[in-house]
Amino acid sequence: MRRRSVLRASACAVAAAIAGNAFIGKPAMAWFRGLTAPRWQLPMPAFLGVGAAYYGIVGYVLARGLDRRDARSTAWSLAVLVGNEAWNGVFFGRRSARAGFVGLCAFTVPLVALQRSVAGDARSRNALAPYTAYVLLYDLPWTYRLWRLNPTPARGHRPDPRDRRPGTGPIHPPTATSSPPEDADATITLTAPQDVHPAQATASRDGASGHDVRADLPLRTGGGACPRG
Known part of the structure; x- marks a missing residue:
């Protein structure tokens, strides 16, 4: 050749x-x-x-x-x-x-x-x-x-969901759930120093919640200082 x-x-x-x-x-x-x-x-x-x-x-x-x-x-x-x-x-x-x-x-x-x-x-x-x-x-x-x-599956054939084997998970994905909101009324605990009068500790706690309590506090007689405005 x-x-x-x-x-x-x-x-x-x-x-x-x-x-x-x-x-x-x-x-x-x-x-x-x-x-x-x-x-x-x-x-x-x-x-x-x-x-x-x-x-x-x-x-x-x-x-x-x-x-x-x-x-x-x-x-x-x-x-x-x-x-x-x-x-x-x-x-x-x-x-x-x-x-x-x-x-x-x-x-x-x-x-x-x-x-x-x-x-x-x-x-x-x-x-x-x-x-x-x-x-x-x-x-x-x-x-x-x-x-x-090895026969070829027919076109357009979709498996029946009822034929799903147990343990393979849900057919539809689970929907997301939001966690419950935190309690807006949660109590705020403050520890007052030893030399602070209980009324002052109460004023500080209420002041943290946005409530002005100065007008509600009685004046003390004797030693100690009252809160200033």
């Missing part, structure tokens, strides 16, 4: 991988790990290995199509690259196992068409055949079973 064909095909495969993996972040992977999986689901390292092999296989088939100037296989190779990244978008982007199954059914259309378009090129045909078999024999049954184990 010509170097130019290899470089162009590699660029397309790398660009598709970057675009598709933009949908697969930590929240998407956390959602995926939380799904109920079939017992025969592959472990994550195996999925990563299949993904790496996929980009290598399709990139190789695309390079051979470019090198042979086969417009049909080139177009279907590009359609497979786009379709695979679109599947990442509907499955991980929408967090929907049902969308993943429907999207994979659509993905098989360009994949099978690509397999048929390279029937005359033995190297491309033999390189692509294992991946095509993997999608038809494993991926389709797996995504279907994943969907059945």
Whole structure:
């Protein structure tokens, strides 16, 4: 193959991988790990290995199509690259196992068409055949079973408040209550010095409440001082 064909095909495969993996972040992977999986689901390292092999296989088939100037296989190779990244978008982007199954059914259309378009090129045909078999024999049954184990809730469905588990708290937040105001008529207690006449202590206490009691106090005869106005 010509170097130019290899470089162009590699660029397309790398660009598709970057675009598709933009949908697969930590929240998407956390959602995926939380799904109920079939017992025969592959472990994550195996999925990563299949993904790496996929980009290598399709990139190789695309390079051979470019090198042979086969417009049909080139177009279907590009359609497979786009379709695979679109599947990442509907499955991980929408967090929907049902969308993943429907999207994979659509993905098989360009994949099978690509397999048929390279029937005359033995190297491309033999390189692509294992991946095509993997999608038809494993991926389709797996995504279907994943969907059945994780049905998508109907849109607009809201949980019935009566189904609330006990101990999860009230449905409506409690309203704030104000504390009772302090008693405005609270008694003010003053301790009079020993050398102050009881009448003066009474005047000081009443004066704190804003009441002028000077006129109410009788004058004392004898020692001591009366309050001044």
